Amino acid sequence: MISFRKILSAAALFFLLFAVEAAEKTFTVIKDGKTAVELVPDENQACLEASMIVEKFLYKSTGKYSEAPAGAPQICFTIEKGKLDLEGFRFSFPSANKMVITGGGPNGVMFGALEFCERFIGVRFLYPGPAGEHVPKLKNLNVPMKEFSDAPVYTTRILDSGNRHWSRKRYQDWYPFLRGRAPYRLAIGHNLYKMFPAAKYGKTNPDFYPIIDGKRFIPAPPRLTVHWQPCMTNPAVVKEAVRIICDAFAKDPDLRTWSLGQTDGNGYCECENCKKFYPENDVPHLFGSLDRSLLYLQFCNKIAEGVTKKYPEAKFSVFAYNHTSIAPKGFKLHPSLVPVITYDRLNWVDPKRKAMDMERQKSWSDIASEVCWWDYYASNGYALPRITLHHIANQLREGYKLRVRHAFIQHTPLGIHEQTWTEGPLAYMTYKLLWNPFQDENKIIDDWCRTAVGPEAAPYLKRYYERFEKFWTKDMPKGDWFKRCARTYLIPTWHDYLLDLDKDFFEECAKDLDMVCKLAPAGDCKTRAEYIRFGFRERRNRCQFWLKNRYARMISPESFTKVFFEDNFNKGLGQWTLPPNIKNSGSVFITPKAGYDGSNALELRFLPMMNGSVIEKMFKITKPGTYRIEVKYRSVGVEKSFVSMISSDWCDKDGKSLNSVFYSDLHGRDMSGDWKTMAFNFTTPDLLPTYLKVRIGSCWSKTGTIFFDDFIIKEVPQK
Amino acid sequence: MNLKKMTAALFIAGAALCSAAEVYDLSRIEDWAKKSPLKVHGNGILRATGRVSLFSAKIYPYDAKKTYTFKGMYRQLPGSDSNIFRIGFLPLDKDKKLIEYYTSHPNIATETVLVKAAAATDNFIVIKDGKKWNKSGLVAYNTKPDRSDLPNKNIIRQVPKTIEQTAEGWKITFARPIGIAIPAGTGIRQHYQGGRFRFAGNGTGGQVLSNMQFKMMDPGMKYFQVIVVSGANGIKPGEQIPVIEMRKPRIEVTE
Numbered sequence: 002m003i004s005f006r007k008i009l010s011a012a013a014l015f016f017l018l019f020a021v022e023a024a025e026k027t028f029t030v031i032k033d034g035k036t037a038v039e040l041v042p043d044e045n046q047a048c049l050e051a052s053m054i055v056e057k058f059l060y061k062s063t064g065k066y067s068e069a070p071a072g073a074p075q076i077c078f079t080i081e082k083g084k085l086d087l088e089g090f091r092f093s094f095p096s097a098n099k100m101v102i103t104g105g106g107p108n109g110v111m112f113g114a115l116e117f118c119e120r121f122i123g124v125r126f127l128y129p130g131p132a133g134e135h136v137p138k139l140k141n142l143n144v145p146m147k148e149f150s151d152a153p154v155y156t157t158r159i160l161d162s163g164n165r166h167w168s169r170k171r172y173q174d175w176y177p178f179l180r181g182r183a184p185y186r187l188a189i190g191h192n193l194y195k196m197f198p199a200a201k202y203g204k205t206n207p208d209f210y211p212i213i214d215g216k217r218f219i220p221a222p223p224r225l226t227v228h229w230q231p232c233m234t235n236p237a238v239v240k241e242a243v244r245i246i247c248d249a250f251a252k253d254p255d256l257r258t259w260s261l262g263q264t265d266g267n268g269y270c271e272c273e274n275c276k277k278f279y280p281e282n283d284v285p286h287l288f289g290s291l292d293r294s295l296l297y298l299q300f301c302n303k304i305a306e307g308v309t310k311k312y313p314e315a316k317f318s319v320f321a322y323n324h325t326s327i328a329p330k331g332f333k334l335h336p337s338l339v340p341v342i343t344y345d346r347l348n349w350v351d352p353k354r355k356a357m358d359m360e361r362q363k364s365w366s367d368i369a370s371e372v373c374w375w376d377y378y379a380s381n382g383y384a385l386p387r388i389t390l391h392h393i394a395n396q397l398r399e400g401y402k403l404r405v406r407h408a409f410i411q412h413t414p415l416g417i418h419e420q421t422w423t424e425g426p427l428a429y430m431t432y433k434l435l436w437n438p439f440q441d442e443n444k445i446i447d448d449w450c451r452t453a454v455g456p457e458a459a460p461y462l463k464r465y466y467e468r469f470e471k472f473w474t475k476d477m478p479k480g481d482w483f484k485r486c487a488r489t490y491l492i493p494t495w496h497d498y499l500l501d502l503d504k505d506f507f508e509e510c511a512k513d514l515d516m517v518c519k520l521a522p523a524g525d526c527k528t529r530a531e532y533i534r535f536g537f538r539e540r541r542n543r544c545q546f547w548l549k550n551r552y553a554r555m556i557s558p559e560s561f562t563k564v565f566f567e568d569n570f571n572k573g574l575g576q577w578t579l580p581p582n583i584k585n586s587g588s589v590f591i592t593p594k595a596g597y598d599g600s601n602a603l604e605l606r607f608l609p610m611m612n613g614s615v616i617e618k619m620f621k622i623t624k625p626g627t628y629r630i631e632v633k634y635r636s637v638g639v640e641k642s643f644v645s646m647i648s649s650d651w652c653d654k655d656g657k658s659l660n661s662v663f664y665s666d667l668h669g670r671d672m673s674g675d676w677k678t679m680a681f682n683f684t685t686p687d688l689l690p691t692y693l694k695v696r697i698g699s700c701w702s703k704t705g706t707i708f709f710d711d712f713i714i715k716e717v718p719q720k
Numbered sequence: 721m722n723l724k725k726m727t728a729a730l731f732i733a734g735a736a737l738c739s740a741a742e743v744y745d746l747s748r749i750e751d752w753a754k755k756s757p758l759k760v761h762g763n764g765i766l767r768a769t770g771r772v773s774l775f776s777a778k779i780y781p782y783d784a785k786k787t788y789t790f791k792g793m794y795r796q797l798p799g800s801d802s803n804i805f806r807i808g809f810l811p812l813d814k815d816k817k818l819i820e821y822y823t824s825h826p827n828i829a830t831e832t833v834l835v836k837a838a839a840a841t842d843n844f845i846v847i848k849d850g851k852k853w854n855k856s857g858l859v860a861y862n863t864k865p866d867r868s869d870l871p872n873k874n875i876i877r878q879v880p881k882t883i884e885q886t887a888e889g890w891k892i893t894f895a896r897p898i899g900i901a902i903p904a905g906t907g908i909r910q911h912y913q914g915g916r917f918r919f920a921g922n923g924t925g926g927q928v929l930s931n932m933q934f935k936m937m938d939p940g941m942k943y944f945q946v947i948v949v950s951g952a953n954g955i956k957p958g959e960q961i962p963v964i965e966m967r968k969p970r971i972e973v974t975e
């Protein structure tokens with residue numbers, strides 16, 4: 002008789018055998034340093050591009066291009082619409098010689114290819130630029146033959162960078178690798194004014210437009226694109242909106258999302274029908290505006306009903322802000338409507354602000370099937386990198402519970418003056434967590450640090466980033482800057498948050514990064530370590546320069562008694578020149594008798610085809626000191642938008658801007674026709690000698706002229 | 721005929737109407753010039769490795785009234801980021817001769833006339849209006865303001881060294897004698913310089929190109945030869961070697 006125990010152990014043995022068998026079943030991708038598979042994409046753009054991603058990183062990993070022999074195992078790339086999420090994918094192994102990467106749509110198959118590279122080859126896209134790419138060199142690669150599928154939790158994942166500009170290109174080329182790739186599944190933005198332009202409907206359908214102060218308001222400048230909404234109870238407006246959207250969807254089979262974002266500002270219709278949807282007690286809500294959410298949402302509901310009859314998969318964004326900040330209680334929101342809630346959620350470090358935001362948030366989460374967050378990292382605005390990794394991770398997990406499935410984050414990590422990546426794993430981790438917020442962020446951060454600088458240096462790098470998080474979540478909230486910034490988003494360009502820094506903050510950071518550089522192994526890791534330290538030093542210098550300048554700004558004008566340079570333009574333009582990239586000199590003049598004392602003045606004349614002009618001059622500065630620039634200006638016949646400007650920028654000898662210190666400028670907008678003075682104080686940066694580039698300029702008018710006179714740079718005499 | 725058959729017949733008739741487009745097939749090795757490094761890589765898939773310029777074996781007629789579209793798919797493996805590949809053609813005139821870029825791309829704003837006869841040994845010309853002249857364009861003569869002279873092979877293949885306004889007119893000076901006598905009153909203008917190839921599409925590693933339409937870019941184009949360039953930037957040591965791949969390449973000609 003077989004004992005029970007024996008049965009058990011036989012079962013265990015069988016299970017063990019089976020497990021071993023299962024573990025051993027692998028699919029060979031690289032063998033002896035050569036690609037052992039043939040990549041077979043379906044005949045469409047997305048599959049071809051997906052296969053190229055895999056091909057490229059197999060090539061980078063093996064170091065050579067080798068075509069697999071005939072009859073080699075295949076990796077196929079295909080799209081299967083309907084069964085998988087549009088951006089989801091599946092790995093399957095229908096036979097011993099075949100692996101299939103299936104995408105639910107074009108992005109899905111692309112993300113499947115990226116997952117293959119990350120999971121199996123070990124590729125990492127740490128930060129923008131070639132140094133941020135990590136590709137392990139492999140001799141052999143055997144992939145476990147285990148079916149696997151994945152799909153994003155947040156279906157809209159945008160860490161936005163602003164428009165196409167050379168300074169942002171590196172970032173824009175990078176984020177598709179982190180699955181932040183367009184097309185996005187939720188269209189967001191002010192859109193009603195675009196759908197109902199006065200030029201198109203103003204004459205034929207005046208009833209599309211609102212009654213404001215008892216009169217029909219047909220949009221016209223300066224309120225063409227702000228401060229008006231269509232009449233939201235007019236059935237003809239709804240009908241036309243449905244027609245516009247359905248036409249657009251019919252034209253583009255990939256387009257199934259539309260923004261119903263209201264026009265910025267106020268301007269809600271005051272007709273009798275619309276007024277019925279005003280609250281009975283029409284007083285400002287929690288966030289200070291009159292509540293028009295019921296009026297707006299009943300309108301959006303009707304449009305959604307109309308469109309989804311034909312396109313049930315359609316999704317619409319609606320703005321939850323200003324007059325529609327708080328959702329009406331018990332309202333039945335159409336499931337295709339996605340409210341977009343705008344807030345800088347670093348504010349959550351303050352329990353009171355978080356509670357207030359939650360009141361709004363809950364009102365929407367209660368009635369919407371999906372919510373979108375609009376958030377602000379505003380990275381290139383901050384001198385001190387705003388790195389708050391755990392705060393963001395917690396926030397995204399909390400968002401999931403609140404039905405947030407779409408994220409639009411104003412990120413802008415790079416700009417003209419911010420070309421060094423200083424935020425480490427911030428964007429990387431955020432993208433990973435948007436895909437799946439239930440991952441342990443520590444694992445992501447550790448992996449990022451280890452890959453970037455090697456296992457020995459990684460703990461110091463992680464500690465370095467934790468210092469920033471401690472500052473932004475613990476120290477900063479106690480300061481005045483945070484108090485002053487009690488609004489939708491914190492203001493990055495008021496740099497006085499720097500006053501809340503511990504006095505040894507930079508020193509401690511520097512120590513960490515010195516260790517990172519010391520411990521990082523030679524090669525890519527060392528290169529990255531030094532790049533990270535370089536970025537830190539650049540930002541530290543900027544911060545310290547701001548702190549120094551802050552004291553300089555308080556120095557009274559009388560203290561600047563020594564003249565460093567002066568020019569009353571009586572001898573012509575002298576060494577003032579046009580910036581190298583500007584060719585047209587047609588608007589720069591030295592004008593006799595136009596000056597402050599009746600002598601010559603510099604004149605920058607506005608021309609209809611030019612939007613202003615500028616001249617510049619470089620000064621070599623060899624000694625540390627505190628300076629003041631002054632110039633008199635007088636505007637004549639200019640448009641209201643005009644600006645006269647002086648700026649100072651620190652440069653190398655070729656005039657190339659040093660990003661490590663602040664650019665300062667000052668605008669004058671006086672239109673009285675009298676002489677006014679623009680002036681500001683500043684100190685020299687730490688590294689000397691350096692070059693100060695001063696510019697005098699004019700912009701934003703097509704008519705009139707600006708006279709400048711008595712330009713002077715003064716300094717505080719050295720004791 | 722039952723309804724099913726009838727609709728099927730209608731469909732076929734419709735299909736026949738739609739497929740009136742003429743197709744220049746480029747998907748076989750023999751569609752490309754001899755000695756091309758192309759290799760067949762599956763059904764209708766051609767590949768070539770390294771820095772290559774591929775020319776079609778045939779020269780195709782061109783009708784300015786029709787639309788020409790590169791169909792199929794084109795990509796560069798394994799996807800070098802820096803290397804560019806281009807799909808295009810060589811423009812040929814009625815004698816199947818290459819139309820040089822500088823014979824057919826006028827700078828219209830420079831159209832003027834010679835105010836003083838020029839001798840072959842002169843290193844300058846005097847023209848009526850040189851306000852819009854620049855130091856990068858070549859000089860065409862016997863030009864007509866309606867541009868019916870294009871492509872115009874009467875070219876002084878020099879760029880102006882100096883451009884100055886004088887009492888007689890605008891004096892354009894060159895480095896060397898102009899080499900041809902031109903009577904006063906002759907039409908004259910500057911022409912842009914450019915390469916021999918006209919491209920319908922450019923891609924980098926990671927991009928797939930398809931559906932590239934092209935139209936006449938050169939007056940007088942009556943024929944063209946297809947050209948595909950890969951690794952156009954050259955390949956530096958240690959850089960990835962590009963592999964151009966064309967899947968069912970062809971040109972569709974539609975009315």
Ligand SMILES: [Zn+2]
Nearest residue numbers: 232270272275
């Ligand atoms: Zn109304």
